[in-house]
Amino acid sequence: MKYLQTIFQFIGDMTWGWSLIPFLIVLGAFFTLASGFVQFRFFGRMFRMLFPGQSLPAEGHVSSREALLISVGGRVGGGNIAGVAVAITLGGPGAVFWMWVVALVGMATSFFECTLAQLYKRAEGDGTYRGGPAQYILHGLGPQYKWLATAYAISLIAVFALGFNAFQGNTVAAAAQDSLGLSRIWTGIGLAILTGFVVYGGIKRIAQAADVVVPIMAAGYIGMALVVIALNITHVPAMMVTIVKNAFGFEAVVSGGVGAAIANGVRRGLFSNEAGLGSAPNVAAVAYARHPVSQGIVQSLSVFIDTVVICSCTAFVILLGNVYVPGVEGVDGVALTQQSLSSHVGAWSQYFLTGATLLFAFSSIIYNYYLGENALTVFTERTEPRHALRILIIGVIFVGSSAPKATEVFFFSDPVMGILALINLLAMTMLFPIGMRVLKDYKDQLKQGKEHPVFEPAKFADLDIDLDAWKFDPTPAPAPEKAADEGREVVNRT
Incomplete structure (x- = not known):
């Protein structure tokens, strides 16, 4: 076991230690510049596309809004509560500023990876779709890169379906035991039952669960943070000044100064919003959208919500209080x-x-499960392995919750996640010209006066696109007041 830990420690040092974080930042900055600051140009559109009349009617499908909420639910987890606190402790208040910076840059990275996932998604025949980095490696780069898609899929299952689910269960059990005195066994049983109910319903039930859990989760936490801000409103300007001063080294409060602020802020931001890791594209691909770029725009919003909104809530609660003492x-x-x-x-x-x-952990668990199931389809389309994975994940959650030391077995999670990210970033770099081509098509249609650009596969006949995944009625959804009378039936056209 110690030998394996040494190997994975070396992998972690070689990825997260020095190569991966600069790679993520540099590529994110390049994507931002090359795309003409796409995350800022379409910022208002991110919100508008979530309202009626802006997205396709989605009866029998997973809507753009539902796909976004699944992504938000997956990205927002225990790290938004505990991880931000660690970043501030080690990097000082300035770490918050660098979390914001990496989120704004990461929005462009997430935009392109989710756009590619939509472009190369495959129809399932039941009104749902599958896609993600494994699919855009297979169908974008070609069958000669199947080994790369396989390595990605194996890493995804190991990290998210197994490792991270064990950690989420452990986090919930620890919190329930400390505050409520509830035995870890009962927490484990409850989480396992809830997880089984949702994951056996497939992606549609996962979407329905996220549609309920995530808004409650986000609204409640943001609401509590707003109460704290209101109670300390006179101290907010001074807090913001402190954050900026620490971020640029004008007021160092921890050992390492500005270097510690940058390192901890960037690392926490990347771990939290997952931009570039290739996890969110698996969910982005399931959405029923008019154009790949439409979902790319929507999904980049989840990075903003996770880091700029939720992580900031935690940071403000800490920095406006008197418990945290810098240094x-x-x-x-x-x-x-x-x-x-x-x-x-x-x-x-x-x-x-x-x-x-x-709530944070449960939304992450169902998200992590779907990532594992989606990765499994790279190897087989049979249903038996999916059932086996569901049973395995339910067991992992129970063991991770009930046994305090159980998560030590999953020491490989962070190092393998580094491999996962490097594979995805490599594929994104190779497919970036195609992503820009799809973005240009979207922009051209906007210039022509089309409020809702429509993807036409015929323009991209040279690409390995699943035509069945792009059969839809491009007519905008009826206005809310007319929806009750006109209905929302989607007519699939050949």
């Missing part, structure tokens, strides 16, 4: 967030935070 070792992680929140609104908030952790 002084003390509580950190989830305990720092919990104690900071309690200092603002009272001890009852520990129960609120436990509930938030449960």
Whole structure:
């Protein structure tokens, strides 16, 4: 076991240690510049496309909004509560600024990886689609790169379906035990039952669950943060000044100064929003959209929500409180967030935070499961392996929740995630010209006055595109007031 740990530690040092983070930042900056700052140009459109009349009617399909909420639910997890606290403890308040920077850059990376996933998605025949990095490697780069798609799929299953699900279960069980005194066994049983109910319903039930859980989760946590901000509104300007000063080294409060702020802020931002890791494209591909770029635009919003909104909520709760003392070792992680929140609104908030952790973790679990199932289709389309994976994941969640030390078995998760990211970034770099070509088609249609650009596969006949995945009625959805009378039936056209 120690030999394996040494190997994976070396892999982690070779990826996250020095090569991967600069690669992610440089590529994200390149994607931003080459695309003409696509994440800022279409920022308003990200929100508009979530309203009626802006997206395709999606009866029998997963809508753009549902796909976005699945992604948000997956990206937002325990790291948004505990990870941000660690980043501030190690990097000072300036780490928050660099989290924002990496999120804004990562929005462009997420835009392109999700656009490619939509472009190369495959129809399932039941109104759903599948896609992601493994598919755009196979169909974008060609069958000679199947080995790369296979390596990606294996890594995805190992990291998300197994490793991260064990960690999420462990986080929930620890929070429930500390605040409610609930035995880990009962938490494990409850999580396993809930997970089984959702994952056996397929992507449509996963989408329905996310459509309920994620808005409640995000609204509740953001609402609590707004209460804290309102109670400390006079201190907000000083906090923002402190964040900026620390970010650029004008006011160093931790060992390492500006270097520590950058390193911890960038690392936490990348781990949190997952831009470039190739996880979100698996979900982006399931959406029923008029154009690949449409879903790319929507999905880049999930990076903004995760880091600029949710992570900032945690940061503000900590920095506006009196528990965190810059440069002084003390509580950190989830305990720092919990104690900071309690200092603002009272001890009852520990129960609120436990509930938030449960929702965050559960949304991540169902997201992680779907990533594993989608990766499994690279090897086989048979249903038996999917059932086996579901049973395995339910078991992993139970063991991860009930046994405090169980997650130590999954020491390989972070190093293998580094491999996952490098594979995806390599594929994205090779397919970037195609991504720009699809973006140009979208922009050209906007210039022609089309409010809702429509993807025409005939323009891309040289690409390995599944024509069945692009049969839809391009007519805009009826206005909300007319929807009840006119209905929303989608007519598939050949």
